[in-house]
Amino acid sequence: MEGEDADQRQVIIDSVKSLLQPQKIAASREDLEQASQQLRTIAPYNFDAWRLHADLLLKALRQLETREIQPDPSFTLLAIPLRENDIRDAAEAALRQCALFAHSNETAIALIDEANSVRRPTWF
Amino acid sequence: MTKIKIEPIKYIVRSCTQNVTPVRLKLFLVVNCLGAILFGLLAVATVQQHERAVKTLGFDAAPSVIAARQIKIGVEQMDTDLVIELLNPSCQRSTSWAAEDFDKWRLIVCKQLVAAAKNITYGLTEQTPIENIQSSLGQYEMQAQKALDMHDLGHHMLAVNSYRAALETLEHQLLPSADALHKANADALESSYGQEESQAALSCGFVAVIGMLLIGLLLVTQVYLARRFRRRLNLPLLIATFCLLFFVQKLYSTLMHNSSHLKVAKEDAYNSVIALLDVRADSYEANAAMGRWLLDRLNANEHEKTFSDKANTVASFAPGHDFSETLELAKKQYAADEKFNLPGFSGSLADEFNNVRFEGEGAAALGALQALNDYRIADANMRKKAKSAAYDAALAIGLGYDPHAAKFSFSKFDDAIERTLEINQYHFDRAIKEAMSDLKGLALMSGGICLLVLFCIYVGLRPRLFEYVRPI
Numbered sequence: 158m159e160g161e162d163a164d165q166r167q168v169i170i171d172s173v174k175s176l177l178q179p180q181k182i183a184a185s186r187e188d189l190e191q192a193s194q195q196l197r198t199i200a201p202y203n204f205d206a207w208r209l210h211a212d213l214l215l216k217a218l219r220q221l222e223t224r225e226i227q228p229d230p231s232f233t234l235l236a237i238p239l240r241e242n243d244i245r246d247a248a249e250a251a252l253r254q255c256a257l258f259a260h261s262n263e264t265a266i267a268l269i270d271e272a273n274s275v276r277r278p279t280w281f
Numbered sequence: 282m283t284k285i286k287i288e289p290i291k292y293i294v295r296s297c298t299q300n301v302t303p304v305r306l307k308l309f310l311v312v313n314c315l316g317a318i319l320f321g322l323l324a325v326a327t328v329q330q331h332e333r334a335v336k337t338l339g340f341d342a343a344p345s346v347i348a349a350r351q352i353k354i355g356v357e358q359m360d361t362d363l364v365i366e367l368l369n370p371s372c373q374r375s376t377s378w379a380a381e382d383f384d385k386w387r388l389i390v391c392k393q394l395v396a397a398a399k400n401i402t403y404g405l406t407e408q409t410p411i412e413n414i415q416s417s418l419g420q421y422e423m424q425a426q427k428a429l430d431m432h433d434l435g436h437h438m439l440a441v442n443s444y445r446a447a448l449e450t451l452e453h454q455l456l457p458s459a460d461a462l463h464k465a466n467a468d469a470l471e472s473s474y475g476q477e478e479s480q481a482a483l484s485c486g487f488v489a490v491i492g493m494l495l496i497g498l499l500l501v502t503q504v505y506l507a508r509r510f511r512r513r514l515n516l517p518l519l520i521a522t523f524c525l526l527f528f529v530q531k532l533y534s535t536l537m538h539n540s541s542h543l544k545v546a547k548e549d550a551y552n553s554v555i556a557l558l559d560v561r562a563d564s565y566e567a568n569a570a571m572g573r574w575l576l577d578r579l580n581a582n583e584h585e586k587t588f589s590d591k592a593n594t595v596a597s598f599a600p601g602h603d604f605s606e607t608l609e610l611a612k613k614q615y616a617a618d619e620k621f622n623l624p625g626f627s628g629s630l631a632d633e634f635n636n637v638r639f640e641g642e643g644a645a646a647l648g649a650l651q652a653l654n655d656y657r658i659a660d661a662n663m664r665k666k667a668k669s670a671a672y673d674a675a676l677a678i679g680l681g682y683d684p685h686a687a688k689f690s691f692s693k694f695d696d697a698i699e700r701t702l703e704i705n706q707y708h709f710d711r712a713i714k715e716a717m718s719d720l721k722g723l724a725l726m727s728g729g730i731c732l733l734v735l736f737c738i739y740v741g742l743r744p745r746l747f748e749y750v751r752p753i
Contacts, residue, residue, distance in 0.1 A: 217381055219412050257751065270509070278511045 166199045170209060175179075177212050187227050189217055193234045204258035210235060213249035218244045218275065242277045249276040282656045302509060303749040305561040306742055309502045313738045314374060316495040320525075321731025323491055327484040328724040331539050334477035337721070339713035341402040342470030343554075348397040349463035350558035352414060354391035356421070356455050357565035363425050363447070364572035365680060367432050367440055378693050383425075390418065391569075397462060403469050409461035417454035421447055435545055441577055448573070458567075467555070474547060478540070485536045492529035495734075496522055501741075516742035522736045523540055528730045535719050542716035550709035555630035560595050561695070563629060567591035568691055571660060575667070575679050587663070592660075598623035598655060604654045610651060615643050632703065639708050645701040652694035660685040 175186065176192045184192075192213055201207045214230050217234055220226045237247040252259040252272035259265035362383035370375050394414060401407045424447035432441035497520045506515050569588040577584060598607065602625030611634070615622055621634045621643065630650065637643045658676055662685070667675035684687050 178559070221450060253748075259751075261482055265302060265751055273510045273748075276511050278513065280513050281516055 166202075166206075169195050169199055173209055173213070177209075178244060181184060184220070186193055188234070189213065189226075189234055190232075191221075197235060199253070204255060204260070207251055207255035207258060211248055212243055212256055214251060215275065218248055227240035245275055247276040249273075303746060304747075305505065309505065310738065310742045311741075313495070313498055313502060316498055317521075317731055317734040317738060320488070320491050320495050320734075321486045321727055324486065324727035324731070325529075325724045327481065327488045327532075328527045328720055328727060330477060330481045330484055331536060331543075332717075332720050332724075334543060335472065335482050335546075335713060335716045337473045337477060338470065338543065338551065339593055339709075340715070342399065342466045342473070343464040343551055343709070345397050345400050345402070346406065346463055346470060347554065348393040348400070348458055349410075349466060350555075351393040352390050352397070352462070353456060353459040354565050355386045355512050356418070356451060356459065356560070357562065357569050358386045358419075359425075360448070360451055360571050361392070361565065361569040362386065363428065363444065364427060364569065364576050367444060368576055368676065368680060369385065375645055387422070393484050394418075403465055405466040406469075407462060408467065410458040414455060414462065417450055417458065417564065421450045421455055425452055437478050441579075443531035445577065445580075462717070467570070474479070478543070478547075481536070482540065484542070485533065489529060489533045492525060492532070496525050496529065499525065499738075506741075506745060507691055515741045517737040521741070525728055525734055526725070526734065528548065532723070532727065535723060539716050541717040542712045542719060545638075546712035546716065547635065550705045550712060553633055553636045553638070553705040554702060554709060555640070556629050556636065557698055557705065559629035560633065561702070563591045563594045564653075564691075564694065564698075568687075571663075571679060573689065574664075575676060588660070592657065594628055596626065596628040596630045596650070599627070601625060602652075608650055608654055611647055618627055621646075629661070637706035639704050642701055642704045645697050645704060649694055649697035649701060652690050652697055655690035658692055659685060659690050663687060669681065731733070 173192045173195050176188055196206075196209060196213060199206065201210055213234065213239070217226070217239065218241065220229060220238045221239070221244065223229050226239070232239045234244070235247065235266055237243050251276065252268050255270035256265040259268055262281070351680065362379040365379040366377055366383070394411065397407070398411050403410070424443060428440045428443035428447055431443050499518055503515055503518050503522070506518070507513050543636075547576070567588045570584045570591060574581050574588065576582040596604075598604065605645075607623050607626045611623055612622060621637055623631065623634055626634070630646075633646055634650075637646055663675045663678040666678060667671075678686050680688060681684070682692075
């Protein structure tokens with residue numbers, strides 16, 4: 158049973174990965190929603206899963222920044238409303254979680270740096 | 282062995298040059314902390330250096346220099362009183378004011394001797410003259426008493442002979458010892474004050490530069506954190522920067538203030554005090570020589586020469602200049618509220634005229650010059666009378682207190698010098714007190730600020746460093 162679960166999870170991860178691959182045409186809102194729904198079926202349990210969460214949120218963030226998609230609080234990705242600051246907070250948290258599962262210190266440092274680079278600017 | 286020593290250094294240098302956030306953060310933490318510690322140590326050392334300079338001038342050397350000069354003035358006045366007693370008819374001596382004055386000055390000398398002994402700072406160079414003054418003062422008093430006893434018995438020649446022995450002790454033991462005590466302290470003061478002053482100025486500039494560098498470093502850290510962590514301000518670092526900015530400004534302005542107080546104390550007040558004490562010591566010596574000239578007619582030429590030498594040390598004039606011309610010029614400059622500039626005038630009184638700084642000082646110095654002029658006129662009259670065989674008239678001028686007599690103008694001169702001295706002494710004491718109060722608590726504050734800055738640096742950087750710590 159456990160082996161089957163792992164296989165199923167890997168299939169979902171691969172599918173989401175392919176959705177998030179850079180393509181000629183940018184991922185649409187529907188693509189992001191589909192990836193989000195697929196990811197919600199699996200609990201993030203390792204480095205790859207958290208990385209995928211983070212990548213999905215980062216993809217959405219880039220598209221919000223380039224105005225390819227418009228902010229929409231009623232639309233959620235991984236239960237996060239599609240607003241720049243909320244997406245930034247979630248992406249930062251996901252990257253910090255990812256760093257906890259990193260295999261090396263260098264990777265962990267790079268992930269924390271990345272988390273800090275995407276976080277919303279604050280005064281303190 | 283070399284490898285073992287070099288490897289960690291190489292490793293540290295290599296690590297520091299890597300653009301890795303936690304390494305950079307640690308580097309900022311270490312460099313900022315070292316900067317804060319260096320600044321704190323330098324600030325404390327600089328404050329202590331300024332304290333030493335104030336202490337040297339105000340408490341170690343100057344009181345001893347003044348005491349040494351007072352001792353010289355005191356023994357000269359004792360000698361003058363002794364001469365006056367010997368010049369008085371023996372029947373009048375017991376009720377003479379000169380005997381009381383002799384005792385008064387003897388006590389002053391003893392008190393100043395104790396003051397100098399209590400303040401020995403420079404070892405044997407001070408101790409030996411004090412011991413010599415102590416022993417020769419006793420000897421002088423015994424010889425003076427012997428002269429008085431002879432005088433009371435009506436043996437004038439024996440009295441004069443005994444007086445010569447007392448004068449020998451005065452001139453060859455007491456006065457050289459008082460001069461040695463003065464020189465020991467004055468030399469130490471000049472050298473240590475000059476040294477401390479230049480070092481204090483240097484360290485004051487250095488501590489300000491280090492403080493500004495540390496502020497710059499804190500700002501660089503702030504900018505790095507803002508860019509790397511997208512946090513615009515790091516509150517603890519901001520507090521540290523402002524505290525440091527405030528403290529560097531306060532430290533620098535306080536030390537500058539302290540230096541200006543020290544300058545007032547040394548260059549404006551102390552130099553005048555010394556010039557005036559020299560005026561007083563030399564004029565008392567001249568006045569004593571004038572009395573001796575009347576008493577000891579056998580050595581009159583020698584005493585006249587001493588008078589002339591000492592009077593010229595106080596005030597002398599280059600060819601083409603004289604008392605009345607200088608006095609008129611000084612009065613004009615004083616009335617026009619100008620700085621005194623008296624060409625051709627030299628001596629210790631001229632030194633004082635060149636260093637008039639405080640309110641009332643110019644008027645008092647002018648009064649002294651006027652009285653000295655009167656005194657020199659009275660002295661010339663006295664010598665003229667004595668040389669024309671009118672010895673009693675000369676005696677009346679030399680010892681009398683009427684407005685044309687020497688004692689009257691000498692008292693006026695002495696009062697004016699004392700007033701000038703009081704003005705300078707007051708400003709000296711005030712400047713030293715203010716210089717000390719400037720520095721009060723500053724060393725402690727430097728230490729406190731240094732600890733606060735260290736704490737702020739740690740508190741400011743610790744959460745950022747902790748972001749990179751992985752749970753085990």
